[in-house]
Amino acid sequence: MEKVMICGSVRTPIGSYLGGFKDIPAYKLGALVIDEVVKKAGVSPEDVDEVIMGQSYQNGESVNIARVALLAAGWPMDIPGITIDRRCCSGLDSICFGAMKIQCGYADVIVAGGIESMSQTEFYIPGEFIKWGTGGRFDQKLGFMPRGHGAVSTWGMPIYDRIQRARVMSQPIERFGELNSMMSWAEAAAREEGITREAADNWSLRSHQKACAAIKSGKFKEEIVPVSIPSRKETIILDTDEPPRAETSIEKLRKLKTVYDGGVCTAGNSATENDGAAAVVLISKTKARQLGIKPVARLESFSVAAADPTLTYPAVPSSVTKALKIANLTIDQMDLIEIQEAFAVQVLADAKLMGINGKVLEDKVNVNGSGISLGHPIAATGTMRMVSLIHELYRRNGVYGLETICGGGGHGIAAIISRMT
DSSP, rough: OOOOEEEEEEEEEOETSSSSSTTSSSSHHHHHHHHHHHHHHHHHHGOOOOEEEEEESSOTSSSSSSHHHHHHHTOOOTTOOOOOOBBBTTHHHHHHHHHHHTTTTTSEEEEOOOEETTTOEEEOOOOOOOEEEEEEEEOTTTTSSSSSSHHHHHHHOOOEEEHHHHHSSSSSSSHHOOOOOHHHHHHHHHHTTTTOOHHHHHHHHHHHHHHHHHHHHHTTTTTTTEEEEOSSOOOOOESOOSSSOTOOHHHHHSSSSSSSSSOOOGGGBBBBBEEEEEEEEEHHHHHHHHHTTOEEEEEEEEEEEOOOTTOOHHHHHHHHHHHHHOOOOOOGOSSSSEOOOOOOHHHHHHHOOOOOOOOHHHHSSSSBBBBTTTOHHHHHHHHHHHHHHHHHHHHHOEEEEEEEEETTTTTEEEEEEOOOO
């Protein structure tokens, strides 16, 4: 099979929920990163065989956002695009799907990534409450469809926040019951693996400290494409991640109430809701040589795994074990490890199951922060962490990097890359 190389990687800054990106449609963030990543890679849009993007909160405003983004970027109309959803795993999975096309000879150049605007995620009325009639779509009882979200609730009809609803509907209720939040399985991880509130808060503090240190030192500047935000008075340029909080302290974290009585998870040791986009260029080794392009990394292996959706976290070490076996490598050979922080207890539980502890945990895992500090724009996160992983491998002169993420519905995904020397 063809070897899969990475020859460009970029991301937007990560926007806070209802922060700097709240008025920017998600597809415009996507158009920005795919346009920038081909420039960095040294290829043209005409060289691209397909665009594959992850988006977990798709809506009717930009269906199949991969295709909409490439058209919005002014790319040739004959380039196809497809959007995938494996929840939090999507941004990394888009890379895996693109890699498989290249490996099997069905493509030479793929732009893969993830896009998410949680600020613009829609509210909706379930279709089961709306019936079709001779005059079009209308409510069976009322005889018409009320306009506007504000009006709907006055008629006693359910209106769902897609973000919250999707979190509890990632598994069939009749088989697993209805999760009242993703945090329920994080609490299960804490109980099963013996993760304390103190350990979770300490990890969260570490996450913010490392993210803030990375921002202060300018580490992220070379991987971020600034975003212009129009305003009434002047155009604002957002070029720095919004979520990390330099004022975070262990005392403040300890004061936060747990969401569940007797639990360990709080708003302070859990990931936030965010906006952003990221992309990489995947290219076959043969095509890279033909175009005279020097790749920055090689994709060594990848794998997905699944577990009980009411637990989820065990799928992460399972996916890592598979990816390591395919690459014929060991966890000890990884110079850097990204374990996406959905919850501090989940990271610590997964690290425990993978045998990662002590100095290795401190020196190799999430060295520039992760979801708790930087934020978690769901489907964009996997690509964003890959972008940061590639850049950090170069700064540290490392060879192998591992990225792994847990996803709603009981999924885990992992990928291993090597820096080109």
